[in-house]
Amino acid sequence: MTPVEQLDYAVMPMLHRMTQRGLLVDQSALDALQRKAAARMEEVLAELEREVGHPINPNSGVQVADWMLEEGFAGRMTPKGDRLSTNEKSLRLHVSPVIDLTLEFRGLQKIVGTYIEPVRGYSRFDGRIHPRWKPTRVASGRLACGRERAGKEGYTQWDSPNLMAFPTRDDWGKELRACFVADPGYTMFSIDYSQIEMRNMAALSQDPELLRIFREDRDIYAETVPALFGVPVPPDWKDNSEWKAAYRTPSKVVTLAVGYGIQGRSLFEQLLLWGCGTPDAPRFPLEACDPLIDRWFAHYSGARERMWKVCSIARANGGWVETELGRRRFLPALFYTGRRYPQSKMRAEAERQAFNHEVQGTSQEDMKRGMMAVWPRAEAGDFEPLLQIHDELVGQVRDPGVVPELAAAMVAERGGVVLKTEWTTGANWAELK
């Protein structure tokens, strides 16, 4: 039995316990949320009619495209080429209240259709969601969650919605999470590894600058600002929300993006998504995005060297990339040498995946080790595990005093970097951030 297999087997009892226990759903809050969403949808439709001058169905691509044509908006066509494309990506390129309302309507519909309704359906048997974990779906060792495939049987007692994909950022996502509550007498808690992928990147690359930041326990996003934008960090930056929005947020986006190895194009979109400018007046235009990534790598040159090294090790290894414990991923495209389209694209993709696999896979192993470390406490009845999402463990305790102990037990250390954990408690899932 390989070490990876052993690790995966070791966390399976905990996943099983999460499934069997299930996550309590506050049905009245869920009903209220659905009513609220329905009311807001009515409002949006009315507002749309007022703005456009006649009733319009925001779901109908034809109607929205017609309206765009009347307004003189240009953009991408549909693949069929018969009208303007009205998917979210194309709509976001324009600024108009109608477009905002259209997107809001579609977002609400998604909230109702993919989250609220299934949560109600799956929890109608015993008022709980029993997450169906699938530990063998993601190459890097992350968990997946949800039903096997869309079948005819509808909502059954043994399936669950995909809890990993629940929205986090917007208010609707928060309200949705507030419907998942701790059992009576329990307090919900969340322990997450703080910036685990960045820390592992530091540990694996041994980049002196990254190591220094994490050793001195500084904020990496703020520390990166001078290198990216040539602006010094003011001493009182923690209270300076203006500076944080202007510099720390984009720096955070770039830093996270680099971890995933994304290119200028997607960085541009991510920056817009995080509120750095608007589509017609982006703070970082498309051509400024690639230099941002380059500057990041110039500053943390060890990370770039590690990226190359991972690829060359993989090439020497017959195309296999391995995490610390030996979870493997096969990337034969690393052997392509061509400079033209199909080969160059596949190679670039594989290089990105190689580094990503090492960092994400190793982080996931730390997470699983952390789960193993606290599992005896769960068996002793000190806490009840509920969810494991990416780098976060959610559970509930009778005595909140246990949580810091659990968080301390999960702390690990690699290559001179402490993999710190942070914890929060609350009455429901929304209060945990």
Add this chain to the structure above:
Amino acid sequence: MDLSQCCDPGGAAPTKWAVVGEGPGAEEVEQNRGFVGQSGELLWPLVERFAGVRREQCWVTNLCKNRLDDTLPSDKKLSAAEFESCRAELLEELTWIAQPKRVLAVGSLAARALMGAAFTTMDACNGMVWVDPHPERGWTVVPCFHPAAALRGGGEGKLGWTARAIEAWRQDPIATRVSNPRWVAIDTEGWPNDPIMLTFAYRDDLGRLLSSAVYPECVPDWWQDTVMDGDTTIVWHNALWDWRVVEAMGVREPWRVPFEDTMERAYVRTCEPQGLKALAWKHLGVRMRDYDDVVRPYWEEMVKAYAEGFVAAHTHVERKLSKRGKPLKPKTVIDPVAKPIKRVLTNAETLAERLGFGGPSLRYVPREEAEQYAVEDAIRTLELREVL
């Protein structure tokens, strides 16, 4: 099929290696040479690297020698008659000209042509080594994902699968079997809220494979006697699911017994299917019966019988007298509730929905056949553990 554009097969002949695609692209037609376009650029470096075979050593051909319409899905590109004639031509050519020992079938159309009914889906068959049983064809076929599948959105990981298949194409098939008598493979039938039975398989001291089924009420005792002996390793296939069912049968904390999981093993090996049936076909060469094929006929019969009973119970014969007091012709009257049922009496799916009858389940299958079917899962899980 565009008869004006064609690409001839070519390469070394006779040779050990053959590469079969589905049809030439624009570049291939222009140069009259197989696999020279984008997919060739992706394919040949992999063949060289992972099989150590150069293009010049291979017979390179296509199922259809003419350009196919790329806009169609692959099962629509050729009509049944065209497919048959292309297939016959391809087999003639391989048998008499190229005479290969190893054939790499690139893409599902080529794989279906070479393997016939032995080919199920590419997800299941990618990289399997299939020996052609025909006496004139002394070759093995290894199907692989078309490298161009990796260029499509969402197909990034597929190139690894292609390369793994090319590795298998290179290697001579070796049968390795180890037997560990301490392994007991366990599988369950049913659901956490409706457990039906548990089946298990193990090898005795002589290596003979034994298997049986246990019904839920007996499971806790059986577990105590057979599994909890301190010397057993359980082999599950998807333990996280089976534990839920086993717990519903009354076993407490099934994970206490040392275990392995064949799904996890397939996952750790990477580029493998994870379903039991697909794994059994790929690694054991065993075609397992489909759950639906076993269960559906019995279930449909049951649903229809129930529906007929329902309709009969809601039907009565009305006998009236005419104004003169003479008996009229008796009239059959159906209650309004039964009308929507009577209308769809041949459609089990709709009947089940309208009558609130549950979906297909092993419960409707006669006991012996159900056990026979269910036990196979445990047997294959054990055998898979021995080869994976």
